[in-house]
Every structure is written in structure tokens, then in C-alpha cells.
Amino acid sequence: MSVSRGSTYLAKYFRLSVPIGTTLTIDMTGGGFDTYMYLLRGTDKNGVLLAQDDDSGPGTDSQIIYTTQAQDGTDFVVECTSFAAGVTGSFSVTAT
Numbered sequence: 001m002s003v004s005r006g007s008t009y010l011a012k013y014f015r016l017s018v019p020i021g022t023t024l025t026i027d028m029t030g031g032g033f034d035t036y037m038y039l040l041r042g043t044d045k046n047g048v049l050l051a052q053d054d055d056s057g058p059g060t061d062s063q064i065i066y067t068t069q070a071q072d073g074t075d076f077v078v079e080c081t082s083f084a085a086g087v088t089g090s091f092s093v094t095a096t
């Protein structure tokens with residue numbers, strides 16, 4: 001379930017660890033559903049929200065570009081979820 005969007009939303013969480021000052025480009029590509037994505041700082045799904053995105057990628061896909069700041073530390077969590085409740089499907093996520 002999604003901490004950010006509610007219990008009726010699919011959510012998958014991925015941890016990242018990157019140096020301070022890294023510009024992250026995170027793309028979530030939906031397999032036929034409208035994606036939504038959050039970037040949190042911290043080591044779990046209860047981290048502090050840094051950014052969120054609905055449709056900045058192609059179509060209804062999500063993209064977040066974020067440069068990590070000193071106060072963010074080095075640990076981040078990406079929450080991959082859906083725009084609409086009750087949606088399930090496969091997706092791919094990349095961080096570069």
C-alpha cells in the first residue's frame with residue numbers, strides 16, 4: 001500500500017544511496033497504467049517527501065529530476081505508485 005496516497009493504491013519502494021550533489025533522473029514507465037511517483041529522503045517509506053510527479057515523462061509516465069542537497073544526506077527512497085486507486089500492473093523504473 002501507499003503511505004503517500006492511501007491503502008487502496010499499489011506501491012513499490014526502492015532504496016537509493018547516492019553522494020550529496022548528485023542529479024538524479026528517475027523514470028517510471030507504466031505497463032498500460034497511469035503512473036505516479038514520489039522521491040523521499042531517508043531509508044524507508046516514512047521518509048521526508050522531496051518531490052513527486054504524475055506525467056512529466058512520455059504520455060502518463062512519471063519522471064523526477066532532483067539534485068540531492070547536503071541536508072538530504074545520501075539515502076533516498078523512490079515510491080512507485082499509480083495515479084488512480086485500485087490499479088495494478090507491471091512497470092519499470094530507472095535511476096541515473
Ligand SMILES: [Ca+2]
Pocket residue numbers: 034035036053054055060061062083
Ligand atoms: Ca502519471
